[in-house]
Amino acid sequence: MSQKKLVKDLMKTLDKLESDREKLIDKLSKALDKLDKKASIKKPPAKKVVVKKMPAKKVVQKRTAVKKTAVKVKVSAPAPVVAT
Secondary structure, eight states: OOHHHHHHHHHHHHHHHHHHHHHHHHHHHHHHHHHHHHHHHHSOOOOOOOOOOOOOOOOOOOOOOOOOOOOOOOOOOOOOOOOO
């Protein structure tokens, strides 16, 4: 092939790629617009709720009286030693 024909083919290919690129950019921008619309629909305007702050009451826990009981320890007699 001659150089002129190669250049012509490459220019056609380049033009096709550029047009495909522009189409993809358009599709992406449309998709982003749709996402923005969905996001704006899902998020209703936030209403500020005024909360009155009340001082917290401290609650003292009552402790129950603990009875102390004597622990009985069973002492066993030492085992007899058998001499051998």
